[in-house]
Amino acid sequence: MSQKIKLVCTFSMLVSIAGCSSLGVEPWERDLLAKKEMSLSSSPVDSALDDHIYFSKEASSGGKSFGGGGCGCN
Amino acid sequence: MTDKKEKINIKAALTLATTALLGCTASQVQAQEADEWAFDAALLYYSEVDRVSAAETIFNANKTFANDEVLNLKLTIDTLTGASANGAVAQPSIQTFTRPSGNGQYQTPAGDTPLDDTFRDTRVQFNAQWTQPIASNYTGSIGAHFSKEFDYLSLGVNSNLAFDFNKKNSTFSLGFSYFQDTLTPKGGIPNPFTSMLVGDSARSEDDDDDDFINIDDGWDDSFALTRLGKDDTKTTADILLGFTQVINRQMIMQFNYSYSVVDGYLNDPFKIVSIVDAGGITQDNIYESRPDTRIKQSAYMQSMYHFDSTILDVSYRYMWDDWNINSHTIDSRFRIPLSEGSYIQPHFRYYQQSAADFYQPFIMDNDMPSEFVSADYRIGEMTALTIGLKYGMLINDGNELSFRLEYYRQTPTDAGFTEPGVLQDVELYPTIDAIIGQVTYSF
Numbered sequence: 001m002s003q004k005i006k007l008v009c010t011f012s013m014l015v016s017i018a019g020c021s022s023l024g025v026e027p028w029e030r031d032l033l034a035k036k037e038m039s040l041s042s043s044p045v046d047s048a049l050d051d052h053i054y055f056s057k058e059a060s061s062g063g064k065s066f067g068g069g070g071c072g073c074n
Numbered sequence: 075m076t077d078k079k080e081k082i083n084i085k086a087a088l089t090l091a092t093t094a095l096l097g098c099t100a101s102q103v104q105a106q107e108a109d110e111w112a113f114d115a116a117l118l119y120y121s122e123v124d125r126v127s128a129a130e131t132i133f134n135a136n137k138t139f140a141n142d143e144v145l146n147l148k149l150t151i152d153t154l155t156g157a158s159a160n161g162a163v164a165q166p167s168i169q170t171f172t173r174p175s176g177n178g179q180y181q182t183p184a185g186d187t188p189l190d191d192t193f194r195d196t197r198v199q200f201n202a203q204w205t206q207p208i209a210s211n212y213t214g215s216i217g218a219h220f221s222k223e224f225d226y227l228s229l230g231v232n233s234n235l236a237f238d239f240n241k242k243n244s245t246f247s248l249g250f251s252y253f254q255d256t257l258t259p260k261g262g263i264p265n266p267f268t269s270m271l272v273g274d275s276a277r278s279e280d281d282d283d284d285d286f287i288n289i290d291d292g293w294d295d296s297f298a299l300t301r302l303g304k305d306d307t308k309t310t311a312d313i314l315l316g317f318t319q320v321i322n323r324q325m326i327m328q329f330n331y332s333y334s335v336v337d338g339y340l341n342d343p344f345k346i347v348s349i350v351d352a353g354g355i356t357q358d359n360i361y362e363s364r365p366d367t368r369i370k371q372s373a374y375m376q377s378m379y380h381f382d383s384t385i386l387d388v389s390y391r392y393m394w395d396d397w398n399i400n401s402h403t404i405d406s407r408f409r410i411p412l413s414e415g416s417y418i419q420p421h422f423r424y425y426q427q428s429a430a431d432f433y434q435p436f437i438m439d440n441d442m443p444s445e446f447v448s449a450d451y452r453i454g455e456m457t458a459l460t461i462g463l464k465y466g467m468l469i470n471d472g473n474e475l476s477f478r479l480e481y482y483r484q485t486p487t488d489a490g491f492t493e494p495g496v497l498q499d500v501e502l503y504p505t506i507d508a509i510i511g512q513v514t515y516s517f
Contacts, residue, residue: 006373006394024243024320031326032380037409040318040328040376042387044118045132045514046478052130053120053510057484059453060401061426063374063391066232066251066312067334072139072414 076319112136118516123507126156126193143206150221157189161345161449162359163436166189167355170272172343176297179272190344197223203232204263211238219253222345228255234314241399247316255308259343262301264501266363270346300361308338310484324381330374340364347449349437354495357439362448364432370395385409393469399453401427407464415468421480429453429489435502438494451503458482462510470517478512 025033034037041047041064051061061067114134121127130152137145160171162182169182173192182188199221207246208214212235219230232251238244257263264270271293312334320326341364349358389408393399405423412418430453432446462480469475486503493502 006392010373014282014454023322024240025323027241029323033320033326035380037385038326038378038380040326040378043270045114045134046450046512048150049116049118049130049133049512050365050443052152053426057464058401058425058456058458059393059395059399059430060370060372060393060403060425062312062314062332062334062370063330063372063393063403064376065333066249067370067372 109138111161111339111449112516114457114514114516116512117400118510118512120510122156122254125189125506126154126158128152128154141207143204146203146205148199148201150197150201152197152199152251154193154195154197156193157191158193159451160188160190160345160348161362162188163348163350163497163502164347164381165356165451166496166499171359172270172272172297172348173261174259174264176263176271176294185500187501195223197221197226205234208235211242212236212448213238215249225259226255226257228253230310243320245316245318247318249310249312249314249316251310251314253310255310255338256305257307257339257343258305261297262304263306263339263367264341264343265300266303266341267360268300269357270361271300272425282505306339309334310337310338311335325377325379327378328374328376330372331373332370332374334370334372334405336368336370338366338369340366342448342450345448346383347434347437347447349439349442350494351439351493354493354497360437360447362450363446364430365397365446365447368397373402383411397453398431399427399429401425415472415474417466419464421460421462421464421478423458425458425460427456429455433489435491436497451486454486454503456484456486458484460510473515473517476512476514476516478510478514482508483508484508 008041048063049066053062054065083231112135114132114136116132116134118130118132118175119128120130127301130150133149135147139145157202162171164182164187167184169188171182171188171190172179174190175192180191199219201217201219203215203217205213205215215232215234215236217232219228219232221228230251230253234247234249236245236247239246271440281299305452312332314330314332316328316330316365318326318328341362343361345362346359347362348356349360370392370393372391374389374391376387379386379388385408387409389403389405391403392400392406403423403425405421406418407421409417409419430448433448433450433454434443435449435451435454437443437447460480460482463476464476466474466476482505486504486505
C-alpha cells in the first residue's frame with residue numbers, strides 16, 4: 001500500500017516538473033505573489049512553534065524544512 | 075505621539091543591541107540605516123488537560139542588506155512542567171513507580187493512566203542563518219543551531235543551495251543539516267529490559283505503605299545496576315530536496331523530498347513497559363528498548379492560492395520510516411482579510427500515523443519481545459486534529475499584532491492488541507486534549 005503511495009507521489013511530482021516550462025508569470029505579473037502572505041513560509045514564527053509542538057507529540061517531523069534534532073522531547 | 079516615539083526608540087535600541095552583539099562598528103550601523111531590522115516577538119502557551127504545560131517565547135530578528143544578503147537570528151526560551159505518560163498500563167489498584175532520578179516515587183490511583191509528574195525543564199535555543207546570492211540565479215544559505223536543556227544539549231549546522239530558472243518561476247533547492255545531541259538524564263541512562271526498581275534512597279514519609287520494597291543500604295547499588303551510564307548521544311543527518319513552481323499569477327506550489335538518518339540513543343529514558351499476566355495484572359515494569367538507528371523519509375507538497383482577496387494555503391506530507399511508521403498530515407489555512415489590514419485565519423490540521431512495529435501497549439509475561447519494545451503512545455497508532463483561529467491587525471504604522479487560539483486533540487487508537495483480564499476495564503488509549511494560545515508582535 002505504502003509502495004503505491006510512493007509511486008503516485010513520485011509520478012505526480014515528475015509530471016508537475018515536466019509540465020513546468022510552460023508555467024509561470026512574467027516579472028510584471030508578480031503583484032499577488034510578491035505579497036508577504038503569499039510566501040510559502042508566511043508565518044515562520046508560527047511554523048517554528050508548531051514544529052516544536054508536533055515534533056514532541058507525534059512520530060513525524062520535518063517535510064517542509066529540516067526535521068532535525070534539538071529537543072529531548074521525543 | 076508619545077507611543078510612536080517610544081516605539082521607534084525600542085526598535086532603535088534593539089537595532090543597536092543586535093548590531094553590538096554581532097560586533098558591527100558604528101559606521102556599519104549607519105550604513106545599514108536604510109534597510110531596517112524586522113523583529114517578531116511571540117509568546118506561546120500550550121496546556122494539556124491534567125498533563126504537560128509549556129510556555130515558549132521566541133524573539134526573531136531579520137535583516138536584509140542592500141545586496142540581498144539576509145541575516146536571521148532567533149532566540150527561543152521555553153519552560154515545561156507537568157505530567158507525562160510513563161508507558162505503563164492502568165491497573166485496578168494503586169501503582170507505585172520510582173522517579174527517573176531514583177530519588178523518590180510517585181503513585182497512580184486505581185484505574186488511571188500512570189503519569190510521571192516530575193517533568194520540569196527549561197530550554198534555551200539560539201539559531202542563526204545567513205542567506206545570500208552567490209552567483210546569478212544561485213542563492214546559498216548556512217546556519218547554526220544551539221539548544222540547551224537541563225538534561226539535553228543539541229548542536230546543529232545546515233546549508234542550502236537554491237537555483238532559480240524559467241524567469242525565476244522555478245526553483246530547485248538542495249539542503250543538508252546535521253545535529254549532534256547529548257542526553258544526560260537525571261539518574262542516568264536506564265538499561266533496556268531491566269526492571270524498574272520500586273523503592274527510594276531515603277525512606278519515604280509514607281511509612282505505612284506496603285507497596286514499597288524494604289529499603290536497605292544497598293538501594294543506590296541496586297539502582298545503579300539498572301543504569302548503563304550517565305549520558306548518551308544521537309546524531310541526525312538530513313537531506314532535503316525541494317522544487318518550487320509558480321503556476322500562474324495566483325498560485326505557487328512546492329514539492330519536497332527529505333531523507334533523514336537518526337543514529338545513536340533513540341530511547342526515551344523515562345519510558346517503561348508493563349509486563350502483565352493472563353489476568354491483565356502487572357507483574358513488572360521494564361525500561362523500553364528502541365533500535366539505535368532510524369531512517370525517515372517524507373514527501374511534502376504545498377500550494378498557495380490567491381483568490382480575489384482570500385488566500386488558501388494547503389499542504390500534505392507523507393512520511394515513512396524503517397520502524398514501519400507511516401503518517402499522513404494535511405494542514406490548511408485560509409486567510410480572510412477584514413478592514414484596514416486586519417484578517418482572520420482559520421486553521422485545520424489532520425494527522426494520522428501507524429504504529430512502529432515494536433510498539434505494544436503492554437507485554438504478556440509468556441510472550442517477551444526478543445529485541446525491541448516501547449509502549450510510548452507517540453509511536454503507536456494515532457490520529458490527531460487541530461482546529462484554530464488567528465486574528466491579526468495592523469497597528470502603529472504597519473506593525474502587526476496577532477492572536478492565535480487552537481485546540482489540539484490526540485486520539486491514540488488500538489492497533490489490534492488483545493486485552494487480557496482487567497485491562498479490558500481500564501482505558502489503554504486515553505485521548506489528550508490541549509489548548510494552544512499565542513500572541514505575536516511584528517515590528
